[in-house]
Amino acid sequence: MRPGARLALLLSVPLLWLVVMYLGSIAVMLVSAFWTVNDFTGAVEQTFTFDNIRRLVTEPLFATVALRTILVALGVTVIDAVFAIPMALFMSKVASPRLRLGLLVAVTTPLWASYLVKAYAWRTLVAPNGPIAFITGGNTPGYGLAATVITLAYLWLPYMIIPIYAGFDRVSDSLVEASFDLGASAWRTIRSVALPLVFPAIAAGSIFTFSLTLGDYIAVGIVGGKTQLLANVIYGQLVTANNQPFAAALSLIPLAAIVLYLFAMRRTGALEKV
Amino acid sequence: MARVAERTTDAVPQISLRGLRKTFGTVTAVDGVDLDVEDGEFFAMLGPSGSGKTTVLRMIAGFETPTSGSVILDGADATGLPPYRRDVNTVFQDYALFPHMTVAKNIEYGLLVDKAPKAERVRRVGEALEMVRLGGFGDRQPTQLSGGQRQRVALARALVKRPKVLLLDEPLGALDLKLREQMQLELKAIQRDVGITFVFVTHDQDEALTLCDRLAVFNNGRIEQLGAAQEVYEFPASAFVADFVGSSNFIGAHAAREVLGMSGSFAVRPEKVAIVPRGDTVVAGVPRVDGVVRDVVYAGAVTRIVVDGPAGLTFSSTVLNTAGELDVSIRRGAEVTLWWPAAALRRISD
Numbered sequence: 001m002r003p004g005a006r007l008a009l010l011l012s013v014p015l016l017w018l019v020v021m022y023l024g025s026i027a028v029m030l031v032s033a034f035w036t037v038n039d040f041t042g043a044v045e046q047t048f049t050f051d052n053i054r055r056l057v058t059e060p061l062f063a064t065v066a067l068r069t070i071l072v073a074l075g076v077t078v079i080d081a082v083f084a085i086p087m088a089l090f091m092s093k094v095a096s097p098r099l100r101l102g103l104l105v106a107v108t109t110p111l112w113a114s115y116l117v118k119a120y121a122w123r124t125l126v127a128p129n130g131p132i133a134f135i136t137g138g139n140t141p142g143y144g145l146a147a148t149v150i151t152l153a154y155l156w157l158p159y160m161i162i163p164i165y166a167g168f169d170r171v172s173d174s175l176v177e178a179s180f181d182l183g184a185s186a187w188r189t190i191r192s193v194a195l196p197l198v199f200p201a202i203a204a205g206s207i208f209t210f211s212l213t214l215g216d217y218i219a220v221g222i223v224g225g226k227t228q229l230l231a232n233v234i235y236g237q238l239v240t241a242n243n244q245p246f247a248a249a250l251s252l253i254p255l256a257a258i259v260l261y262l263f264a265m266r267r268t269g270a271l272e273k274v
Numbered sequence: 275m276a277r278v279a280e281r282t283t284d285a286v287p288q289i290s291l292r293g294l295r296k297t298f299g300t301v302t303a304v305d306g307v308d309l310d311v312e313d314g315e316f317f318a319m320l321g322p323s324g325s326g327k328t329t330v331l332r333m334i335a336g337f338e339t340p341t342s343g344s345v346i347l348d349g350a351d352a353t354g355l356p357p358y359r360r361d362v363n364t365v366f367q368d369y370a371l372f373p374h375m376t377v378a379k380n381i382e383y384g385l386l387v388d389k390a391p392k393a394e395r396v397r398r399v400g401e402a403l404e405m406v407r408l409g410g411f412g413d414r415q416p417t418q419l420s421g422g423q424r425q426r427v428a429l430a431r432a433l434v435k436r437p438k439v440l441l442l443d444e445p446l447g448a449l450d451l452k453l454r455e456q457m458q459l460e461l462k463a464i465q466r467d468v469g470i471t472f473v474f475v476t477h478d479q480d481e482a483l484t485l486c487d488r489l490a491v492f493n494n495g496r497i498e499q500l501g502a503a504q505e506v507y508e509f510p511a512s513a514f515v516a517d518f519v520g521s522s523n524f525i526g527a528h529a530a531r532e533v534l535g536m537s538g539s540f541a542v543r544p545e546k547v548a549i550v551p552r553g554d555t556v557v558a559g560v561p562r563v564d565g566v567v568r569d570v571v572y573a574g575a576v577t578r579i580v581v582d583g584p585a586g587l588t589f590s591s592t593v594l595n596t597a598g599e600l601d602v603s604i605r606r607g608a609e610v611t612l613w614w615p616a617a618a619l620r621r622i623s624d
Contacts, residue, residue, distance in 0.1 A: 177337055178370035180357040182384035182435065192383070196374045 026255075033248035042242050052249035062233070066253045069230040072149055073213035073257070077160075077206045079153040084160035084205065089194070091161075092168035093176070107161050115155065119222040122151040126223060143225030151219045156212050160205035167201025168194065203270030210261055214254040230254055286349040288313045288439055288471040289334060294343035296329050303329040305495035306343070311439075316465050316472045318482040318503075321492030322518065327475045328443060330492075334473065335364050335441050348438055358387075363432035365442040369424045371416040377427050378403070378412030384435045402430035405464065422453045429461075433468060442474035446481060458484050479519045483507060491515050513622045516541040521590070523547065524622070529585040534561055539622050546618035547591040549579055552609040562613040565589060567606055579604060581612060 033052055036045050056062050091103050110118065125132050126140050126147045133140035141147045171194055179189040217231035224232075230253055237247040265271055287310040296304040304326040311317045319327040332338040333345055336357035344353045352360055363384070371380050381402050385395045403409050406426035416424060425445065432440055445461065446454045462485055465472045476482050482489050483503045491498045491506060491514075499511040510516035513524065522541040530536050556562055565581035568588075574595070581589045589612055604610060 172368070172370070174366045174368055174370035175372060177335075177357070178364070178366055178372070178431075179383070180337075181335060181362075181364045182431070183358045183387040184383075185358060188387060192387075193372060 029248045029251060032245050033252060035245040035248075037243050037245055044244055052246050055246065056249055056253075062250070062253075065228050065230055065233055066257075068145075068228075069214060069254070070257055072145070072152070072229060073210045075149050076152045076156060076213045077209040079149070080157050080160040080209045081202060081206060083153075083157060084164050085195075085198075085202065088161050088164035088168050088198075089190070091165050092171075093173070104165075107158050107165075111158055116218065116222075118155060119151060119219045122147065122154065122219075123223050126150070143223055145224070145227050147223040147225075148220045148227055148229070151223045152213050152216060153209075155216075155219060156209040159208035159212065160202075163201045163205040163208075164198055167198035167204075171197045199268070200270045200272075203265045203268065207262065207265065211254075211258050214257055285313060287311060287346075288315070288348055289473065290344075290346035291330070291334075292344045292346065294330065294333060294345065295341045296326075296333060296338060297341045302495055304333070304340075307495075307497055309490060309497065309500070311471055311473060313438075314469050314471060316462070316485060316487045317474070318486035318489035319473065319475045319492060320477070320479060320482040320489050320519065322477055325492035326495035327490075327492040331364075331441050331443055331473065331475045334439070335362055336360050361437050362439045362441060363435050363437040365425075365428045365432050365440065365445050367444045367447060369416075369428040369448075371424055371427055371431070373416055375416075376412065377408065377414050377416065377419070380416065380427060381412075381431045381434050384431065388435070398434050402434040405433070405467070406430045406460075421449055422457060425449065425457060426460075429464070433464075436468075437470065439471045439473060442472065444476055445474055447476075447478075454481070461485060483519070491519060493518070510541065510620060510622070513539070513541065516620065516622060522620075523587075523589045525587060527623075529587050532585045533563055533583070533587065534619075541620045541622050542614050542618050544578070544590040544592040545576075545594075546614045547589060547612050548614060549581070549591045549593065549604060549610050549612055551603045552611050554611065556611060556613045560613050560616055561619060562611055563587070563589070564609070564611050567604060567608045567610055570605060579610075581610060583612070 032044070034048050034050065036047060036049050036051060037043070038045050087103075087107075091100050091107075095103060123143075124130055126142060127133070128140060128142055130140060141150065175193055175197070176189055179193045180186075184192065215231050217229065217235045220227055220229045220232055230250065234247050234250045237243045237250060262271075289309070289311040291307050291309040294304055294307040294309075295302070307326070307330055309330075319330060321327045329338060333340050334347075336352070336355055336359075340353060344351055346352065347360060347362065371377075372383065375383065378399050381399045382395050385398060390398070399412065400409075403412055406429055408423060408426055408430065411419070411423065411427075416427065419427065425448075429445075442461075446457050449457060458481060461472075474485065486503055488500070488502050489506055490500045493514050499506055499515045501509075506515065506519055510519060510522070513522075516522040516524070520543060522543060525534065525540040525542070527537070527539045530538060530540055534540070550556060552564060563583045565583040565587075567579055568582050569578075569580040571578040571580070572595075576592050576594055579591045579593065581591065583589050591612060
């Protein structure tokens, strides 16, 4: 067999999977956003219409929810970055090898636990009569937007720490020493040498936290109280209202948000050296 | 040697190390080093890996804190000072160029940190690039440069701050031989031009001898010998120095008594050992031994002849290939006589 043919055979299965199963399903979903549902039977009618898009734009509820969701996603991303950067810096440059291993285990172990368990744990923590209320004398965020942001920031933190840790690990110690040697203080070194070099890693982590938050509807359901985010509105349309085409139309919003976010990251040059 | 004589004795040394020790856990890396490096000196710290020379350099730079002892820079105690408070700059072994900055930005960094005005920064970066013959390379990325060019950028970046002392950690270690020889000459010329103290660490004795005015030979965290290059080479203070700086033929105490009729152990440099066919006339009154040629190794500029001598001794004699070809009678198995000037014999221990 010629090498070319062998390579084609080797790649055909994953390529088929990627194109047909993955991109194909998204394409079908996009097309279905322009279909409609028979009010009487609830059956999907494959007739082309802009009704779903019109409804999306005209009903202010959806714009509100979309804006709220994107702000929550950005908020969670910023919170995770603020926690993860010093943590990752400490792990890669300060901690002894033993401590580093311990911290790596501590950061990654929660990923083994069920997502639902962790969300319910936070539900217990923030409950009106839960431990946080007990310790602070009743000052608990309770169920709502704040609890949602806290829970999501907790859930996605490892996805931010791990890439940034790897990023700091690639910044060789001699670069840090060279900066000190040339007269820069520790703070200046972090600002001018370490952060620019780990920025691609921060961007990679932020893509995780941003997109995972946009797609989450379980945590908000468990700790969010009456809070509505895009994903649980989509879920409601799909399951409760049985309107798959409108759910598909709603899905265009997070999809567009992700694409815009990736473009924004690309403009900063963060994706060039990943 | 001339520099040493010229130096005024009352001047404060640029670097003074007093009782410097450094331990890492149970390992003693530096074990009591005392050293003065004078202003404008090109000083080498030579030793095998693990001898503590790099740790000493890092303590001068401020990257390591001594376990005990002190580092005095230009008369002021700098032992506890962080690297950014020392008037010392370093050329790192891996060059440590910032990969996210252009060549010019790399060189400008130290001036920027010092808040030098823009016009001055531009002028000094330009001068530094010219000095290392990289004018016009300012906009390149470090990854677009060859090893030798990166080395020069690292040099320019360290020198642009006009430090009192420049530290170089195995500066030429990553370069190939030809480039290394060229950079040695350039380094020497640059040091003469800027006139500041250069301290460099190397495990390459050739490089140390070529570059430095004085050198310290390190072994097991201590200085084995300190002196001018020629002094250390010609008068090695210990068997370790005699072997590490250049190579030596060793004559142990037992063999010395038997063969030379002298007490103590000795070393003699291979290039000082002359070789003649057995029976040829030899200058009278010089030490001589008879032996059998074991091997003749032609190495271009020189030929090395290994000879099995009496009392289990092995001698190596290096002969310059001046005439193009060695005496044909000196070949494997030939019976020869080795001799050397009496002054070439160094007593290593009593």
